[in-house]
Amino acid sequence: MTRGAPRALVALLTGLLAAVCWLAGPAAPDGRAEEPGPLDRRGQITDRVDALGVRAPEVARALDRLYDEHRLQLFVVYVRDFSGRSPREWADATADRNGLGTDDVLLAVATRERRYAYTADAAGRLTQARLDEVARTAVEPALRAGDWAGAAIGAADGYAAALSGRAVPVPALTPGVPDPGGGGSPAVDLLVPVVLVAGALAVAGYAYTSRRRRARTRTTPHGGVPVPAPPELDERARRALVETDDAVRTSQEELGFAQAQFGEAAAKPFAEAVAYAQGELTAAFRLRQRLDDAEPEDEVTRRAMLEEIVARCADAGRRLDEESAAFDALRDLERTAPGALAAALAAHRELEGRLTTAEAALSAMRDRYTDAAAAPVATAPSEARARLAFAAANLSRAREALEGGADGAGGTDAGGAGTGAAGTGGAGSSGGTGTGGAGSGAEAGGAGSGAEAGGAGSGAEAGTGAAGSGGGAAGGGGERVSVALYLRAAEGALAQAARLVEAVDRRAVELAEAAGRLPGALAEAEADLAEARGVLEATPGGTAAGLRGRTARLESVVRDVRRAAEAGRYDPVDALRRTEEADAALDEALEREGGLRRARAFLDQALLAARSSVGAAEDYLATHRGAVASVARTRLAEARRHLAAAEAGAGPGAGGTGPGADADPRAALADAQRADALARQAQALAEQDVRLRGAPGGPGGLGGAVLGGILLGGLMGGGRSGGMPGGFAGGPASFGGGRTRGRLGGGGRF
Numbered sequence: 001m002t003r004g005a006p007r008a009l010v011a012l013l014t015g016l017l018a019a020v021c022w023l024a025g026p027a028a029p030d031g032r033a034e035e036p037g038p039l040d041r042r043g044q045i046t047d048r049v050d051a052l053g054v055r056a057p058e059v060a061r062a063l064d065r066l067y068d069e070h071r072l073q074l075f076v077v078y079v080r081d082f083s084g085r086s087p088r089e090w091a092d093a094t095a096d097r098n099g100l101g102t103d104d105v106l107l108a109v110a111t112r113e114r115r116y117a118y119t120a121d122a123a124g125r126l127t128q129a130r131l132d133e134v135a136r137t138a139v140e141p142a143l144r145a146g147d148w149a150g151a152a153i154g155a156a157d158g159y160a161a162a163l164s165g166r167a168v169p170v171p172a173l174t175p176g177v178p179d180p181g182g183g184g185s186p187a188v189d190l191l192v193p194v195v196l197v198a199g200a201l202a203v204a205g206y207a208y209t210s211r212r213r214r215a216r217t218r219t220t221p222h223g224g225v226p227v228p229a230p231p232e233l234d235e236r237a238r239r240a241l242v243e244t245d246d247a248v249r250t251s252q253e254e255l256g257f258a259q260a261q262f263g264e265a266a267a268k269p270f271a272e273a274v275a276y277a278q279g280e281l282t283a284a285f286r287l288r289q290r291l292d293d294a295e296p297e298d299e300v301t302r303r304a305m306l307e308e309i310v311a312r313c314a315d316a317g318r319r320l321d322e323e324s325a326a327f328d329a330l331r332d333l334e335r336t337a338p339g340a341l342a343a344a345l346a347a348h349r350e351l352e353g354r355l356t357t358a359e360a361a362l363s364a365m366r367d368r369y370t371d372a373a374a375a376p377v378a379t380a381p382s383e384a385r386a387r388l389a390f391a392a393a394n395l396s397r398a399r400e401a402l403e404g405g406a407d408g409a410g411g412t413d414a415g416g417a418g419t420g421a422a423g424t425g426g427a428g429s430s431g432g433t434g435t436g437g438a439g440s441g442a443e444a445g446g447a448g449s450g451a452e453a454g455g456a457g458s459g460a461e462a463g464t465g466a467a468g469s470g471g472g473a474a475g476g477g478g479e480r481v482s483v484a485l486y487l488r489a490a491e492g493a494l495a496q497a498a499r500l501v502e503a504v505d506r507r508a509v510e511l512a513e514a515a516g517r518l519p520g521a522l523a524e525a526e527a528d529l530a531e532a533r534g535v536l537e538a539t540p541g542g543t544a545a546g547l548r549g550r551t552a553r554l555e556s557v558v559r560d561v562r563r564a565a566e567a568g569r570y571d572p573v574d575a576l577r578r579t580e581e582a583d584a585a586l587d588e589a590l591e592r593e594g595g596l597r598r599a600r601a602f603l604d605q606a607l608l609a610a611r612s613s614v615g616a617a618e619d620y621l622a623t624h625r626g627a628v629a630s631v632a633r634t635r636l637a638e639a640r641r642h643l644a645a646a647e648a649g650a651g652p653g654a655g656g657t658g659p660g661a662d663a664d665p666r667a668a669l670a671d672a673q674r675a676d677a678l679a680r681q682a683q684a685l686a687e688q689d690v691r692l693r694g695a696p697g698g699p700g701g702l703g704g705a706v707l708g709g710i711l712l713g714g715l716m717g718g719g720r721s722g723g724m725p726g727g728f729a730g731g732p733a734s735f736g737g738g739r740t741r742g743r744l745g746g747g748g749r750f
Contacts (some may be wrong), residue, residue: 002175014147024749026598034048034079034080034081034083034110034403035083036085036090036093036094036097037081037094037097038098039075039077039094039096039098042248043060043063044060044063044074044075044076044682045059045060045063045075045076045152046075046076046077046078047076047077048077048078048079048080048216049077049078049080049180050113050180051078051080051109051110051148051149051176051180052078052109052149052152053149053180054150054281055149058149058153059076059149059152059153059156060492062152062153062156062157063076063156064637064650065151065156065160066156066157066159066160069160070159070160070163070164071103072103072104072105072125072126072153072159072160072163073103073104073105074104074105074106074107074152074156074159074333075098075100075104075105075106075107076104076107076108076109076152076155077094077107077108077109078109078111078148078180079108079109079110079111080110080112080113081112081113082108082110082111082113082117082708084117087108087115087116087117087747087748088117088118088119088745088746088747089710090108090110090117091106091108091117091118091119091130091745091747092745093195094106094108095119100121100127101121101123102124102236102323103121103124103157104120104121104124105117105118105119105126105131105155106119106120106153107139107151107155108665108747109143109148109151111148111179111180112179114143114749114750115747115748115749115750116130116140116143116151116747116748116750117745117746117747118134118135118139118155118745118747119149119744119745119747120744120745121693121744122744124744125162125163126159126162126744128161128405128744128746130159130162131744131745132746133158133162134154134155134158134159134162134217135155135746135747136169137154137158137168137169137170138151138154138155138157138158138168138170138171139151139153139155139171140153140750141170141173142154142171142173143750144327144750145173145174145175146175146176146177146178146590147173147174147175147176148173148176148179148180149174149176150171152174153171154169154171157169157171157386176573177202191226199389230299230303230306230672231301233303233306233307233310234306234622236306236310237288237306237309237310237313239630240284240309240310240313240314241285241288241309241313241630241634242282242628242629242630243313243316243317244277244280244284244313244623244737244738245315245316245633245740246319246709247277247736247737247738248274248277248278248316248732249315249622249625249709250279250322250492250733250735251270251273251274251277251320251735252274252278252708252734253491253492253495253738254327254331254488255270255271255274255332255735255736256489256495257495258270258327258330258331259666260343261331261336261339261343262330263330265336266330267330270323270324270327270330270735273319273320273322273323274320274323276316276319277316277317277319277320277737278316280312280313280315280316280319281312281313281316281637282314282637282641283312284308284309284312284313284529285633285634285637285638286637286641287305287309288309288310288630288634288639289634289637289638291305291306292631292634299739314738316714316737317736317737317738318737319737320644320735320736321736321737321738322735323518323586323735323736324595324734324735324736324737327735327736328735332567333483333484333487333488334483334484335423335485337398337402337484337487338402340487340491341398341399341402341487342393344391344395344490344491344494345395347494347498348388348391348392348395348490348494349500351384351494351497351498352388353387354498354501355384355385355388355497355501356380357536358380358381358384358504359381361504361505361508361699362374362377362378362380362381362507365377365504365507365508365511368569369511369569369570369571369572370569370570370571372571372574373511373570373571373572373573374507376503376507376616376619376620376683377500377503377504377507377616377619380500380501380504380619381500381501381502381504383500383623383639383704384496384497384500384501385497385701386701386704387493387494387497387618387701387704387705387708387710388490388493388494388497388701389701390490390493390701390702390704390705390710391490391493391494391497391701392490392491393415393701394487394489394493395487395490396484397486398448398483398486398487399481401486402483427605433509453460456500463699465559480627485732488732488733488734489705489711489732491699491708492705492708492710492732492733494711495704496503496622496623496708496710499619499622499623500619500623501621502619503616504728505613506706507612507616507617510573510611510612511571511572511573511609514572514573514575514608514609514612515572517576517605517608517692518561518572518575518576518579519563519584521576521579521580522558522579522603523558524583524601525554525558525579525582525583526558526686528554528583528587528590529551529554529555530553532547532551532586532589532590533551534654535547535590536548536551544688546589547586547589549602550582550585550586550589551586553582553585553586554582554583554585554586557578557579557582558582560578561575561578561579573609573612576605576608576609577605577606577646577676579605580602580605580606580609580627581606581673583602584599584602584606584669587602596665596666599665599666599669599691600650600665602669603646603649603650603665603668603669603672603706604644604650606669606672606673606676607646607650607672609672609676610642610643610646610672610673610675610676610679611643612681613639613675613680614636614639614640614643614676614679615677616679616683617636617680617682617686618636619637619680620683620686620687620723621633621636621682621683622684622706622708623707623708624686624690624707625708625709626706626707626708626709626711627689627690627693627707628686628689628690629689631685632683632685632686632689633682634681635678635679635681635685636678636679636682636686638678639674639675639676639678639679639682640675641675642671642672642674642675643671643672643675643676643679645667645668645671646668646671646672646675648668648670649664649665649667649671650665650668667701683708690707705707709733710732710733711732711733712732712733713714
């Protein structure tokens with residue numbers, strides 16, 4: 001007997017038993033709550049109110065057709081109510097509990113409450129725009145007509161059309177019972193068991209013929225998931241690394257806000273969660289680096305390592321998700337919004353002043369050093385200003401929402417605003433006093449003067465930024481946007497602006513420090529060259545080829561560095577790096593006493609270069625993470641690991657963090673050099689990712705917010721929808737892991 005046969009028998013017996021219970025048992029109470037629970041193990045239909053009736057096989061065929069043609073599983077759930085939860089919350093919780101994956105979509109319908117929701121993995125093939133289109137065109141009209149089966153069939157056919165690049169078809173409607181889960185007349189009481197039996201027979205017959213055909217290919221959230229092919233598993237691991245790295249970085253930033261607002265003691269549980277997630281992520285990156293190195297693993301080992309990467313990333317996300325609700329409750333930006341807004345405005349004003357200083361520092365850097373020396377921070381001031389413009393717009397919106405002045409923004413055009421609002425705001429400079437945000441919905445995009453926006457640029461900038469964030473305080477579907485979302489978006493932008501400004505300041509210090517150390521390093525190199533020449537003169541020609549080659553290399557480096565330094569504009573960090581590497585190689589070839597002392601001196605120089613490279617790569621990736629793939633992140637994680645090892649092996653005199661007394665400075669030197677090389681490779685790969693994906697456009701710093709991962713659902717995908725309007729799927733990033741951040745969807749009343 002096949003697996004389909006007993007399942008068909010179970011379906012038949014279940015229908016018969018349900019019919020008997022209907023006739024003999026008491027009616028279910030109308031107030032029954034439907035908590036998120038397991039989906040029906042027999043297939044993709046979970047119908048707790050018998051909404052489908054005899055049309056269940058028709059729905060099953062539509063779901064099978066979608067899977068057969070596009071390998072996408074649509075799970076449909078019909079319940080009385082969502083147990084007091086919002087439709088999206090109920091659907092997301094059900095998807096999470098049942099382990100739905102990237103190629104699964106869930107449609108949940110509460111027939112008594114007349115509400116519905118749809119949810120899909122953000123890493124899947126359906127975009128937020130196409131999900132919404134299917135809901136508008138094929139799902140909601142059927143639900144409004146009581147065509148419960150038509151809604152599921154319309155969703156299946158609509159998703160198939162979306163994946164094929166076709167227009168979503170408008171379904172023909174067959175109106176049905178308004179409340180299939182409610183009580184009925186005696187005639188209905190007699191009809192229902194007949195329908196149950198007929199439906200059970202139909203489902204049993206269809207199950208018997210279709211299960212065998214799909215047993216080998218379909219996936220379900222109940223343990224029947226086939227082993228993914230190696231390329232699929234590899235891609236899943238890469239995607240998990242990117243998503244988890246983004247989640248940890250955002251959670252770290254949000255943790256900083258909480259610690260500043262409430263103190264470290266109150267934020268301790270969340271700090272522990274972030275530390276745990278960071279540890280799991282670090283281990284996952286280490287595994288990925290081993291897979292990428294020159295030593296290939298056999299297929300079994302490689303699969304095990306990839307599965308461990310996915311598992312560790314999932315564990316990191318789970319730990320963050322466990323604390324996300326408590327974190328949101330602690331910050332409660334809706335309640336603490338006035339204080340958070342005041343703090344953000346003060347930070348904005350401070351950053352405006354610091355940015356002016358950073359711009360001057362960059363200009364001086366370019367005058368004194370080569371373009372390559374300033375390259376790591378060449379665009380930092382302009383990007384910081386874009387982040388500040390985005391923050392100003394969202395702070396203006398937050399103020400508008402708090403003061404109740406966004407009534408005019410409740411119009412239908414959520415994105416219409418910038419120019420008119422800027423004109424209304426009218427402040428020509430950051431110190432202007434114009435009043436923005438009055439009048440119609442089209443003029444609600446600006447919010448006051450530049451001074452009100454925290455002194456950001458001009459009134460025009462503030463108005464444009466608000467339009468870029470979506471104009472009025474309304475979402476894409478006309479719903480009002482929470483003040484907390486505006487504040488989170490502004491805080492994220494301010495944090496990145498601060499990081500960009502600090503990067504310029506740090507680069508100036510690093511260049512000055514390297515320039516100060518270079519003369520001493522060159523003098524040491526000249527002394528080593530003199531000693532090496534003496535050894536070579538006393539050594540037969542054929543026995544010191546290695547020493548001769550390293551001597552020639554150091555001579556060339558010293559000559560080039562001196563020529564560049566004397567010319568006026570040069571890169572002192574690169575000059576010090578080249579001198580240290582060539583001199584350390586020669587020192588090793590000389591094999592003289594006092595090697596440990598010299599190794600510590602070289603380590604001191606190598607740590608400066610490594611910290612500079614790692615810091616520059618960290619800043620770039622953190623502020624461009626919306627476009628950076630897994631390879632650059634893996635190299636940077638490995639660079640951090642080597643830098644930590646180098647610092648642990650360095651003594652206090654070398655600027656290290658470890659005791660250093662018993663450590664081998666040669667090993668620490670190798671770690672520092674490796675960290676430097678990996679960090680520079682990571683930055684080059686990250687810059688390549690940004691070029692390949694293209695920097696998104698958008699007024700008022702919107703493109704930079706997506707590029708920086710402040711707004712989710714942009715270039716790399718991910719994040720929940722329904723947050724900020726303006727054409728991107730996700731709202732501002734928040735504390736939490738994949739379950740908190742990683743689903744798309746929508747819903748509402750019908």
